Amino acid sequence: MSDNQAPKQPTRRGFLAGGGALALAGWLGGASGVARAAAGHAKAAPAKDQEAFYGPHQGGILTPQQQNSYFAAFDLADTAKRDDVIALLKTWTDAAGRLTRGQPARALSGQPDKAPLDSGEAVGLATARLTITFGFGPGLFSKNGVDRYGLAARRPEALVDLPKFNGDQLVPEKSGGDLSIQACADDPQVAFHAVRQLAALADGVANVRWVQTGFASGAPGGGTPRNLMGFKDGTNNPSPKDPALMNQFIWVGDEGGWMKGGSYLVARRIRIALEHWDKTELGFQQEVVGRYKDSGAPLGQKHEFEPLKLDAVDKDGNPVIPDTAHSRVASPQENDGARILRRAYSYNDGANFTAERWPPWRQGIEYDAGLFFLAYQRDPRTGFIHINKKLAAMDMMNQYITHVASAVFACPPGARPGGYIGEALFAGL
């Protein structure tokens, strides 16, 4: 990295040394590392590039979106003991708290005859607003009809298996999962580092099932980021700054039992046929979205945040925003008021060979890129499922996009210091 590009944040090393907490400089520094690690539990003043881990809600949901994401889904493959799951969640909680403070995942010994307790690639990097968000998939509660951990009775009603939607082409190995971790940060290496440590800590209990990297590039002046279709994405999101909206649509309330204060995450890997899209006329692109590409304003209007005028018609009596435009079909007005909090990342996984199975039988290399759609909601039945049933059937955008992977997770409330993620689920068992 060039000096003139250096961000202004303190380094992990610098911040931590200065704050009197665990100095990462000492992570390999011999026995003194133990003492420093112990000191690492002392409370440090939060730096401006740190997001709180402990609290009533998990981080990474309402947190202003970071630029990079690394998501991993896990299978609980190697144990039938509930206590192993609880121990893992305690370990993960402690490690996540440390990582989000810019510390290594575990207290370190620095002994040369031991494998390092942290893989080290985040040493010296900024904390980069790292958040770590955990989720529980249906398989934690029962799998193939087996109640492995005695939790089947505690499966929330809202944690439904997603139905098959029209047009789904889901790859099973990249879908589902018993547990999930999403790390978001303003540095891709920091995000991956976090998941890599947590995955290593799961050894013998849970194995990685699938992973997905993502990025979201924002304009320097702020504003709604554009996705790979070149359109602003997220304009119609409910504002995370509006607690009443969040309580109504995002956070689970009293109805949720142990999930109160949590939220349900739906993840969909949506491949976009960029080559096809790029050859589509601008006018039609805008009809597909229902918005202008440049401004993000609804068709027929001027400004991005003006409400959709779904009743407006042109001089021939045709709707200004077509009946099958994405923004119309997804709108709360057409979905009994349903709203979800979209927190999507673009993904770019290279390029693959593909061959069409219809005339003109084209074949060649295609980008494996698109949108890693992530949305939080109070109840998937009245949220994503309600909206996507309509989208899957009607959305004009479907000729350019394909849902190729899918998962749903119950993201429990945040942990209190000294507690652990999911504690309420296991209470009294």
Add this chain to the structure above:
Amino acid sequence: MSDNQAPKQPTRRGFLAGGGALALAGWLGGASGVARAAAGHAKAAPAKDQEAFYGPHQGGILTPQQQNSYFAAFDLADTAKRDDVIALLKTWTDAAGRLTRGQPARALSGQPDKAPLDSGEAVGLATARLTITFGFGPGLFSKNGVDRYGLAARRPEALVDLPKFNGDQLVPEKSGGDLSIQACADDPQVAFHAVRQLAALADGVANVRWVQTGFASGAPGGGTPRNLMGFKDGTNNPSPKDPALMNQFIWVGDEGGWMKGGSYLVARRIRIALEHWDKTELGFQQEVVGRYKDSGAPLGQKHEFEPLKLDAVDKDGNPVIPDTAHSRVASPQENDGARILRRAYSYNDGANFTAERWPPWRQGIEYDAGLFFLAYQRDPRTGFIHINKKLAAMDMMNQYITHVASAVFACPPGARPGGYIGEALFAGL
């Protein structure tokens, strides 16, 4: 993106409007876009997040490393006409000049009945120090023994096909290529956007063969970035700030004919067995590298940039830096003084299922991650090939890494304004 994370650079829109050049705000703005596009050729004062495109050398070689990279190799698949290749290079040169100034790849019409001339996802983003570096693979000069473009006699002697190295497990579809484009920027969306536009402009002449994303995360205070092994990577690079060194080792001199002022790029996709590495004792990791993990100093020394003391022995007479340590085997001292300019990016392409073919027959999901090794040199025969022959045979690191893809490209000198990349190659034909 949150406001508090907004970088300080001007936006593309803001900069361009302020500079009197093409306003991206007008890219979809109707017929006036044509006039603005014409004005876009006017010279604008370079902003601090812009790197020069035109000059004696191409950008992206000595340029301080940006945080993100998108690399694409192309096959010249659809034409046997030299003029088509020349026309493509002219188009690419013009577009690359525009993109690196924060403009769209082509002058825009904004007509709704035409496909947009820019896919749009970089509108509003910073220019992000975008560089675009072009290369010519062996296939441009002859392919399968056919001299398609009458260029076989102009193939530089130094542009050799790389030999098969010990341990290579190369995937042919991800290797080679007749042409290459590397876009580097401090924003992944800006880098991908650039290649996406250039690939679209190649329609009918060249097709994407393979692509690779990469990232390099630096410490806020500067310094050598760490790779995914957690070690500092690039300590021993010759300094790009030393013109004599660059002329000696990186830039082609009078010996190169039309390549004078250019450089040869070797690209290797090196998968790292992270799971295996993470379980390796710290002491052994350090012996493998020949350096301390924390400081990056050579074994037996204190500071990162101290020279390797290859003759030092411990009290038992064993070398302090083992005979097969990576840094020893790669060192100029052991390679007749050979030096190359490494400009590597980490890659992180998700995770795949793998099954061992030897006891204990483990199987499971493995990270598809590692190092996208990129190195520039005056002559690959005395540069990468010389060094890697020894590394492939002796490097202790080979038990953790596998070269899975490979390519070599002649990167011609930079273009002059009004000229085009590779102009000297075609002169007089």
